[in-house]
Amino acid sequence: MPRGDKSKYTAKQQRKAEHIEESYEERGVSEKEAEARAWATVNKQSGGGERSGGSGKKKSATAKRADRKDSAHRAAQSRKGDSPNKGSASSSASKSGSTSLADMTRDELMQKARERDIRGRSKMRKDELLRALS
Known part of the structure; x- marks a missing residue:
């Protein structure tokens, strides 16, 4: 199991992680790796556990939205074969x-x-x- 206590995650975040994990497992990724990727995805999209308590360094909803948009943009570029760091003509x-x-x-x-x-x-x-x- 990935490091850290999952008690600070909402039920919705936990369901999302389970769904993502199942999707990875269907594609042939090992159970341990699928779980790690699923929680990494949930953390990337929502900024971590949303229940009260914890580290106290929470992102605003706007910052989370901007991170998701940036992540989606970079993913779309990589699917097209473009790299944001590549210099083009x-x-x-x-x-x-x-x-x-x-x-x-x-x-x-x-x-x-x-x-x-x-x-x-x-x-x-x-x-x-x-x-x-x-």
């Missing part, structure tokens, strides 16, 4: 300024929008930034 070209707006990343578009002081840029998606900048 488009990112190196955009630094030299010889690329179109459509080839830029959202972060690069956000920087251009910041330079042009475009209102509402922080809530814009990439396609909205493209329209606002062009």
Whole structure:
């Protein structure tokens, strides 16, 4: 069993861990490894046990949501074969300024929008930034 006392987890978190564990076992992962992965997933998604008591270093709901979104984004990138740390031709070209707006990343578009002081840029998606900048 993974380290730590599981008494601080809610019933919902425990059910979620059991479900994830069963899923891993169906895919051929050993029972011990499946349980460890399941609890790691629950911790990643919810920030750990949610019942009162414990370490006292709780994440806000907003921070938890941001972590889940970031985790999902990185997982989607890895499924596509992209690595967030890999340098691509488009990112190196955009630094030299010889690329179109459509080839830029959202972060690069956000920087251009910041330079042009475009209102509402922080809530814009990439396609909205493209329209606002062009």
